[in-house]
Amino acid sequence: MAHISTLPRVFKVGATELPDPLPQGSLDEAVRLLATQFPQFRHTRVFEEDAVVEGGKLVYSLILPPPKVNG
Template identity: 35%
Template sequence: MAIVKMQRIFRMGATDLPDPDADLTPEQVLSHYATLYPTLRHGKVEEVGAEGDCVVFAMKAAEYKANG
């Protein structure tokens, strides 16, 4: 039996972003992409599941709410 390391895809809305470095944690990848997409600066990342031979993570921007 062979062990296959699955690739990771980071999904932001309808955009699939590649994994910049397989050694980074999902939170570190979120921080990396926050430099390119400022809406992710206070966002969160969640594992969605597997699609084929890839593990998909959803990156979601922070929700801002009005006071009152």
């Protein structure tokens, strides 16, 4: 009998790790939900293959766009 388990997802921004707000949802749904608290995530695209396994977790590193500066 095979036992299938999924690794928990974590979203990493710099040194900060954010737990998955929607563990049973899709990756896009989780990032969309994170964007309600972190508006800068609206301009970030994350793909399933971007994940790296670290310490028994799937870690998605979110790269935020650089801030716009006038001048």
